[in-house]
Amino acid sequence: MDHFLYRDGALYAEDVPIADIAAAVGTPFYVYSTATLKRHFTLFDEALAWGDHLVCFAMKSLSNQAVLKILADQGAGMDVVSIGEYLRAKAAGVPGDRIVFSGVGKTADEMRQALQGGIRQFNVESEPEMIMLDQVAQSLGKVAPITVRVNPDVDAKTHAKIATGKSENKFGIPISRAREVYAMAAKLPGLKVIGIDVHIGSQLTELAPFEAAYAKVAELTEQLRADGHEITRLDLGGGLGIPYTRSNDAPPLPTDYGKMVQRAVGHLGCEIEIEPGRLIAGNAGLLVSKVIYVKSGEDREFLIIDGAMNDLIRPAMYEAWHDIVPVVEPAPGDVPAKYDIVGPICESGDTFAKAREMPAVAADDLIAFRSAGAYGAVMASEYNSRPLIPEVLVNGDQFAVIRARPTYEEMIARDTLPAWLSTPDNSESPAD
Structure with a gap:
């Protein structure tokens, strides 16, 4: 059992709508109950x-x-x-x-x-x-x-x-x-x-x-x-x-x-x-992501999302399955669609699911990966210079960011240039 349930047509973490967290912290993010x-x-x-x-x-x-x-x-x-x-x-x-x-x-x-x-x-x-x-x-x-x-x-x-x-x-x-x-x-x-x-x-x-x-x-x-x-x-x-x-x-x-x-x-x-x-x-955690594009391929539909293998590597590493659900509850009788669900990283391995049948979604819709609390955030990286994503904790009707998303400036500033690359005239040719 977990505490991520639909209520009035929307997915909640305990007593907090997932959409409210997304509006506050941006996507993708992890949320724990x-x-x-x-x-x-x-x-x-x-x-x-x-x-x-x-x-x-x-x-x-x-x-x-x-x-x-x-x-x-x-x-x-x-x-x-x-x-x-x-x-x-x-x-x-x-x-x-x-x-x-x-x-x-x-x-x-x-x-x-x-x-x-x-x-x-x-x-x-x-x-x-x-x-x-x-x-x-x-x-x-x-x-x-x-x-x-x-x-x-x-x-x-x-x-x-x-x-x-x-x-x-x-x-x-x-x-x-x-x-x-x-x-x-x-x-x-x-x-x-x-x-x-x-x-x-x-x-x-x-x-x-x-x-x-x-x-x-x-x-x-x-x-x-x-x-x-x-x-x-x-x-x-x-x-x-x-x-x-x-x-x-x-x-x-x-x-x-x-x-x-x-x-x-x-x-x-x-x-x-x-x-x-x-x-x-x-089962105490979700990864929440936003759909960027729904792309038609030769023989399939691709759901391209803003979460990627650097955020959740288990499917790429272990062929792991995660249930993937829309944050807005589908209406009774809605016809499901079938997608290859992929991230934006320049690797074919950046694939979360193939031919996954799920409720139809469109660009800008939010989706949630269930059972993502273990071996999710701890195995994340900054591959493709993608910042680590926020972790959010929910307690009843409250939520707080417990690890913030670094800015690009903060991420890049961790690199240091050696002295011989830092001099103002390092691009000039030596004098004859």
């Missing part, structure tokens, strides 16, 4: 209420500080994968003891800053990383709490570019070597082993792959405890998918996921961490 963010976090929190747990929002899905503040105020932790995300979380008021540091390429400087600023745990992904973290922690006179991310070689049955738990993926250590790696960690004085970490992929639409991975984690927990390790925390990752279409083929609910987690690992007495991102943020 506070009520949806809170509701989706609460679903996960309640699904794990049977035991000690922490729901850590995966910041890579959406990292605007206003969104982080909403979730932190609800009790969320944060899962970060860079020192930039860590500092964003701290700036939003998230305490260090609710921040988990994941990622395969943590640098010594990132480790140092996180240890100095406070951290709940590092999810370590390799022996070299473990050795480096030990050295950094000892140099600071600290002990770093760690889990080791294990790769269970489970097929997540998702897109190849967002699968992370198979043997060919770069993430974690093979679960077959886990006992050896944990024995190594136990001998490093700058580290304290506290648990196990696993994450098998994103946009999973069934529970079976999770359950298969968690069964392996449960078995490993018993083995490591028998080896003398104190395993008190299980970080089970994220990855539960969202319905990108309005079909009946919906992914499992957080309540079903929570019951499965209890069934798989609840008997171990561990604190449970999960790291959802997409399911909290995805």
Whole structure:
């Protein structure tokens, strides 16, 4: 469920007409619903209420500080994968003891800053990383709490570019070597082993792959405890998918996921961490764009809009589907049209949908991409020198810009010319 509904023939974000936001900030823009963010976090929190747990929002899905503040105020932790995300979380008021540091390429400087600023745990992904973290922690006179991310070689049955738990993926250590790696960690004085970490992929639409991975984690927990390790925390990752279409083929609910987690690992007495991102943020956001032209091609109609692949790259990168709807509700009986929906960027890949059937629209009409809250704004770029687009937050009948669109002057001013190109006479020929 989300809070983007038609009312009196117009699409609203909570109690704010989308058209009013477009008139105030221009298009394209992202808009997020506070009520949806809170509701989706609460679903996960309640699904794990049977035991000690922490729901850590995966910041890579959406990292605007206003969104982080909403979730932190609800009790969320944060899962970060860079020192930039860590500092964003701290700036939003998230305490260090609710921040988990994941990622395969943590640098010594990132480790140092996180240890100095406070951290709940590092999810370590390799022996070299473990050795480096030990050295950094000892140099600071600290002990770093760690889990080791294990790769269970489970097929997540998702897109190849967002699968992370198979043997060919770069993430974690093979679960077959886990006992050896944990024995190594136990001998490093700058580290304290506290648990196990696993994450098998994103946009999973069934529970079976999770359950298969968690069964392996449960078995490993018993083995490591028998080896003398104190395993008190299980970080089970994220990855539960969202319905990108309005079909009946919906992914499992957080309540079903929570019951499965209890069934798989609840008997171990561990604190449970999960790291959802997409399911909290995805359906909490829209990308709103304006139609520039409706162009007739040889055998198709093109809907050319002012949003582009630099604003929402998921369709170009993952062949991802987003429901695309008009901001003005179509009248009953309106005949739908079929379009290739494309942006203005000089790439054939700047295509959001092909032969998409939707209500007919015309130039200057507004359209909305549903389920655009996750992996939208965070993956945007300034390709073709297009400024990053605004992010807007709605709360009831209020809205505010939470990231402004930079001017062209601001964007261009970030470039600097070296001295030899800056001199007034650089275009003149040298004297004979």
